[in-house]
């Protein structure tokens with residue numbers, strides 16, 4: 058039964074699959090609750106908290122430097138997908154538009170539909186993180202978080218907020234949806250930080 062959905066990692070890929078994970082075939086969708094339907098023209102990203110507040114439109118996002126990303130994707134429910142191809146804006150390029158209060162230490166991602174997930178600032182500001190609007194060359198489909206999601210490749214995928222709508226900067230850690238419901242605060246797949254103790 059399992060063989061229908063999972064194939065064992067090929068030798069070269071094996072070292073990219075974290076412990077306890079299997080390679081998925083296809084790109085599964087993992088959503089808690091309903092899928093919000095947001096038109097790109099209606100999408101906005103509000104940035105607030107310990108920061109000079111700004112709001113970005115989809116056109117504003119497209120006006121920032123665009124980058125292509127290839128990243129592995131690890132869901133805590135034990136599937137991984139290697140080499141997912143995205144286009145979007147590096148978090149570090151977005152943050153050049155933002156005046157952050159030096160007291161900020163954490164960020165809470167907010168989504169259309171109410172999902173939240175938290176990151177320490179050093180996990181958020183990494184060079185490989187991005188805000189995606191394109192998946193494998195097509196507009197990001199709604200089930201995968203379109204029109205816009207965040208992707209944090211070095212942590213389990215529940216940290217990659219779909220239908221991203223807000224970034225709230227904080228001087229303390231505030232837990233997001235899954236983190237309040239037993240998932241690990243940080244979620245590093247190579248250390249199998251799946252659940253809180």
Ligand SMILES: Nc1nc2c(c(=O)[nH]1)N[C@H]1C(S)=C(S)[C@@H](COP(=O)(O)O)O[C@H]1N2
Nearest residue numbers: 086087088089132168172201214215217219
């Ligand atoms: N807004 C929102 N973002 C979310 C989720 C969700 O339910 N709502 N699920 C998370 C989880 S658990 C995973 S594994 C990934 C799944 O992304 P995918 O559906 O594109 O595979 O999105 C994450 N981001």
Ligand SMILES: [Mo]
Nearest residue numbers: 087132133215
């Ligand atoms: Mo997940």
